[in-house]
Structure formats: C-alpha cells, structure tokens
Amino acid sequence: TPLPRVLSGIQPTAGSFHLGNYLGALRQWVALQDSAEAFYCVVDLHAITVQQDPAVLRRNTMVSAAQLLALGVDPERSTLFVQSHVPEHLQLSWVLECLTGFGEASRMTQFKDKSQREGTSGASVGLFTYPVLQAADILVYQADQVPVGEDQRQHLELTRDLATRFNSRYGPTLTLPAAHIPPGAAKILDMQSPDKKMSKSLPPAGCVFLLDEPNVTAKKIRSAVTDTGREIVADAEAKPGVTNLLTIHSALSGRSVAELEEHFAGRGYGDLKKELAEVVTDFVTPVRSRTQELLDDPAELQRILAGGAERAREVAAATVADVYQRTGF
Ligand code: ADP
Ligand code: NA
Numbered sequence: 001t002p003l004p005r006v007l008s009g010i011q012p013t014a015g016s017f018h019l020g021n022y023l024g025a026l027r028q029w030v031a032l033q034d035s036a037e038a039f040y041c042v043v044d045l046h047a048i049t050v051q052q053d054p055a056v057l058r059r060n061t062m063v064s065a066a067q068l069l070a071l072g073v074d075p076e077r078s079t080l081f082v083q084s085h086v087p088e089h090l091q092l093s094w095v096l097e098c099l100t101g102f103g104e105a106s107r108m109t110q111f112k113d114k115s116q117r118e119g120t121s122g123a124s125v126g127l128f129t130y131p132v133l134q135a136a137d138i139l140v141y142q143a144d145q146v147p148v149g150e151d152q153r154q155h156l157e158l159t160r161d162l163a164t165r166f167n168s169r170y171g172p173t174l175t176l177p178a179a180h181i182p183p184g185a186a187k188i189l190d191m192q193s194p195d196k197k198m199s200k201s202l203p204p205a206g207c208v209f210l211l212d213e214p215n216v217t218a219k220k221i222r223s224a225v226t227d228t229g230r231e232i233v234a235d236a237e238a239k240p241g242v243t244n245l246l247t248i249h250s251a252l253s254g255r256s257v258a259e260l261e262e263h264f265a266g267r268g269y270g271d272l273k274k275e276l277a278e279v280v281t282d283f284v285t286p287v288r289s290r291t292q293e294l295l296d297d298p299a300e301l302q303r304i305l306a307g308g309a310e311r312a313r314e315v316a317a318a319t320v321a322d323v324y325q326r327t328g329f
Contacts, residue, residue: 006036006180007143009043009083009134012057012064013050013200016211019280020188020198022071023251028147028182030072038078039141039312040068045083045090046134049127062295065305067210070290081308083137088316093129093136095327096162099169100132104161109154135159138177140316145180153179170326174319186251191224194241210284211291217284218277221245232264232272242269249276252283 008029010021017026032038042064047057061082073080083089105111108131115123126133131154138146138159148156156179163174188198192206200207208220226241234243234257249272250257264272294301 003035003037004144005039005141005175006032006145006147007039007041007138007141007177008147009041009046009137010064010068011047012042012044012060013047013052014209015056015060015063016209017064017067017071018188018198018200018210019208019248022210023186023188023248024149025147025182025185026068026071026073027251028185029068029078031184032147032182033074033077036145039143039315040073040078040080041083041086041137041312042068042081043083043137046130049124049130062298062301063211063291066291066294066301067287069294069301069304070287071210075304075308079308079311080304081312082305085305085309086140086312086316088140088313088320089133089136091320092140092316092323093133095323096135096139096166097129097132099162099165100129100158104158105129105132108158110151131155131158132162135162139163139174140319141312142175142315142319143177144175146177147180147182147185149185166323170323173322173326184251186247188248189240189244191220191244194225194244208280210287212284214281214285217281221277221280222273224273226269230268232267232269233261242272245272245276249279252279 008025010017010025029038029040042061044057044061047060065080065082068080069075105128111123111128111130114127134155135158138156139162146152146156146159156177160176163176166174190196190198190202190206191208193202196202198207200209205220205223208217212220224241224245226245227239229239229242232242232246233239234246236243246257246260249255249260253260255263
C-alpha cells in the first residue's frame with residue numbers, strides 16, 4: 001500500500017522558530033518522513049496577509065528553510081519547498097474562493113480574533129481568505145493527512161467542506177484530508193506567562209528561539225516564571241511553569257517526566273533551570289551551526305528548494321489541470 005500523503009506548512013515570519021514550534025510540530029515533521037509521503041512548505045504567501053518588509057521576508061524564508069533542513073527535514077525523503085515557488089496553490093485557491101460562501105468565511109474564528117486585534121477595517125482581504133488558500137495548499141497535493149493542532153481544526157473542516165463541494169459539483173477530483181494528531185506533540189508554554197502558549201507574538205523574553213545566542217537561551221530559561229513552592233513535580237494545574245520546564249527537558253533528553261521528578265527530588269528550581277539550560281543549548285547549538293552553514297551557501301540552499309518546488313509542481317499541476325478542465329477552462 002502506498003504511504004499516506006501528508007502536507008504541512010509553517011510561516012517564515014519570525015525568522016527563527018521557537019521551542020514550541022519544534023516540540024509541537026516540526027519534530028513530528030521529521031518523524032513522519034519515513035511513514036508518509038511528506039510535502040513540507042514555508043508558507044510565504046500566507047505571511048503577506050499582514051504587512052512585511054520585502055527584504056526581511058525574503059531573508060526569513062531562507063532562514064526558515066535552512067532551519068527545517070538543520071532540524072532533520074531531509075530533501076531526499078520529503079518534498080521541501082517554498083509556497084510562492086508553486087503558483088498552482090493560487091490557481092486552485094481562486095477556484096475554491098468561488099466555492100466559499102461569504103458567511104462561511106466570516107465564521108472563521110481565527111480571522112475574527114486577528115482582525116479584532118487590528119480592527120476589521122485594517123485587516124486585508126487576504127487575511128480574510130487565508131483559510132481558503134490554506135485549503136488549496138492541502139488539496140492541491142491530494143493530501144490524505146494534515147498534522148493539525150486545535151487552533152487549525154476549523155480550517156481543516158473548511159478544507160474538507162470545499163473538497164466535498166467541488167467533488168459533488170464537478171465529480172470526484174479532490175482527496176478529503178483527515179486530521180492527523182501527531183503522537184508526542186507537546187504544548188509548550190511561555191517562559192514568562194506559563195498560562196499562555198509559547199508564541200513569537202508574545203514578548204521575546206518568554207519565547208526560546210532556536211537561533212537565540214546560547215547566553216540568551218540560558219537567561220530565558222533561568223528567568224522562567226515558576227510558582228512559589230519548592231518541589232519539582234509535574235502538576236499542570238498548580239505548577240504550570242515547573243511542569244513546562246519538565247516537559248521541555250523530557251522531550252529533548254528522552255527521559256520520562258517521572259524519571260526527572262526522581263532525578264530532581266530534594267533539589268531546587270535553580271537546579272532544574274540550570275540543567276534545562278544545558279539540555280536546550282546542547283540541542284540548539286548544532287541546529288544553529290548547521291543553519292548557518294546552509295545560509296552561508298545560498299546557491300546550494302536555492303538548489304535544494306528548486307528541487308523541492310519542481311517535485312511539488314508535478315503533483316500540484318496535475319491537480320490544477322484536472323480542476324480547471326472540470327471547472328470549464
Ligand atoms: P506562533 O504561535 O509562535 O505564532 P505558529 O502559530 O506559527 O506559532 O505555529 C506554527 C506551528 O507550531 C503550528 O503547528 C503550531 O501548532 C505549533 N506551535 C506553535 N506554538 C506552539 C507551542 N507553544 N506549543 C506547541 N506547538 C506550538
Ligand atoms: Na500563532
């Protein structure tokens with residue numbers, strides 16, 4: 001039986017990914033390469049739904065691609081590409097937009113959340129139709145599975161609805177993707193506000209970026225907010241900060257949380273933070289240097305991404321040809 005096809009994308013906007021991105025998503029990208037036919041893209045088209053500086057966007061797209069390679073995405077075993085290099089995403093997106101109800105798009109809660117922050121009048125139409133482009137990203141590869149977090153469930157439902165609608169109107173064409181909840185995906189909390197998810201949108205002191213300088217990484221971990229108790233035990237309700245540190249340690253060291261609780265028994269938060277800072281810097285140091293090596297050879301990086309785009313386009317162009325023919329073009 002053929003391997004399930006998987007599509008996943010990540011925005012390049014922060015330049016550096018953070019521990020939440022890695023432990024909640026990118027680590028699973030790497031793991032899935034052997035059990036799936038994986039298509040992974042840096043979604044630069046999505047990035048411009050909010051204003052970007054062109055030079056910064058271009059740079060961040062390359063830095064993002066280099067980090068994915070440094071983290072273990074293998075261009076021999078998966079198709080790694082940049083979204084804007086595959087214009088078929090946009091060709092399918094237009095057809096899907098014309099199948100999307102205005103009311104249906106208006107119900108997407110992520111747009112409501114984001115535009116509430118900016119004010120609807122300041123939000124672009126691109127931000128509004130973002131979930132439709134996301135549907136095209138998935139459907140253009142006929143993906144069977146999409147790794148998704150809770151925040152993306154509604155968008156995946158829209159994707160399935162649009163595929164169903166296209167298929168019932170024009171005949172079976174598009175594969176309905178299923179949500180794949182990656183095993184071992186961890187939710188990482190902000191170091192300064194452990195009631196919130198670690199995010200590039202929160203102040204950087206709470207967000208451990210993979211490309212931070214080692215002393216910055218260590219400082220962020222040493223200054224992590226913990227509760228006033230002393231015991232190093234996992235308790236997500238009462239001790240979210242300490243639990244978060246244990247979760248990160250466990251995910252990177254491969255030692256179970258129970259084992260770590262025993263290891264830290266009778267010791268203080270300072271010991272946990274000091275050791276975690278070492279565990280994290282040991283992990284990110286080779287990732288940082290490999291990323292830098294890749295960025296130092298832009299021709300090679302471009303070559304890898306061009307190869308990925310070429311493979312992606314073979315699949316995407318076949319879908320668009322079929323969709324266009326059926327649509328009446
Ligand atoms: P951010 O919240 O920093 O803007 P994104 O929304 O771009 O990050 O998320 C990219 C990917 O990383 C998504 O798959 C998302 O679910 C995952 N992710 C982001 N933050 C975390 C986190 N704190 N814990 C676990 N996974 C996360
Ligand atoms: Na986000």
